[in-house]
Amino acid sequence: MESSAKAVAHDFPPFFRVFEDGTVERLLGTETVPPTTDSFTGVQSKDVTISAETGVSARLFLPKTASSTHKLPLLIYVHGGAFSIESPFSPAYHSHVSSLVAEANVVALSIHYRRAPEHPLPIAYDDTWAAMKWAATHCRCNGPEAWLNDHVDFERVFVAGDSAGANIAHVMVRKAGDDGLEGVKIVGMVLVHPYFGNDRPDKLLDFVFPTISGPNDHRIYPNKDSNLSSLGCNRVLILVAERDWLNERGRTYYEALKQSGWGGTVEIVETEGEDHVFHLFNPNCDKALALLKQMASFFNQV
Structure with missing residues (x-):
């Protein structure tokens, strides 16, 4: 080539x-796949432009059960990929979020933020926050997207992500705790195999986040965040995998959150014998299906 x-x-x-x-x-x-209607689950999807100026967009997912008489929770999903690869339109992420929507009976907004290295951090944080604010403009049922106006209960919003996307998800919910998100109540957050920094040198991180403010930057090192108790939700689920090189970082986050004085509830669940984001590579295995059900159960708790 x-x-x-x-x-x-x-x-x-x-x-x-x-x-x-x-x-x-x-x-x-x-690789990308177009939006579609899933022939097995009936989940519909379509792509929406959030900002024509920046190119931020998203893929929306609507479950088969959606109706005008019963509003559903909103899942805001942030994909992983080292802040630099993948998208909501990748086959694995399209399939994963569609499966979550079918299993949990939620509406989902899967965000396409600008990626490093062309757009280094903190741009991905800024783009994801802009997408969340765009979603919030629908809270009075008069936003630009009918699916959000007609089908979402903005008192039941969840934020989730995997790997680097879990990092972004945390930063968003932490920012919501400080700044608020008008018209939206973030009930819970799910972090799947989350990427957070540690004390070892990380050349990739330094390259994709050249303006990082060192080992005390709480966007990457939340355990160093003296105001972690301001996290803007009431419930957190952390999913780790036994053989994942990021396992310890998820556990460190769990302990830091428990000790921060935050008033919510946090749970951590480990999948034995599996590696990083195994559920994306082998979505039909028993342990991936169990992970899917764990997430759906979390979204469906009252």
Whole structure:
């Protein structure tokens, strides 16, 4: 291919490489699928533009049971991929969120934030917050998107994400605790195999977040956040995998949140014998189906 003849300036396998002319080659997560109506579950999906100026968009999912007489919880989902690959339109994420919608009977907004390295952090945080504020404009049933106006109960909003997306999800709920999100009540947050920093050097993190304020930046290191008790929801579920290199970081977050003085309830569940985001690679295995049901049960708690 053409890129193989160009000089590589920065190489971060298996995610991306940057060439000396500034072009970026993503090594994973570039395949996309269109929105559709799932023939088995009846879940519908469509794509929406949130900001024409920045290009921030999302994929909306609506369960088969949706009606004008009974409003449903809203799941705001943030995909993973080292802040740099994948999207809501990737086959794995489209399938995962669609399955969550069918299992939990929720409406979902899966956010397409701008990705590093072309758009380094904190841009992904800013884009996701902009998408959440856009969603909140529908709380009085007069926003630009009919599915949100007609089918969402904004008193029952959940935020979830995996890996880097779980990091973004935390930052969003923490920001909601400080700044509020008018018309929206964030009931709970699910962090799946979350990425948070540790004390070891991380060249990829330094590259995708060049303005990070060091090891005390609580967006990456929430255990260093002296105001973690301000987290803007009442319930948190943390899912970790036994063989995941990020397992310890999820557990550190769990302990930090418990000790912060936050008044909510937090639970951590480990999947034995599995690796990082195994449920995306093997969604039909028994343990992936169990994870899906754990998340759906969390969303359905009163």
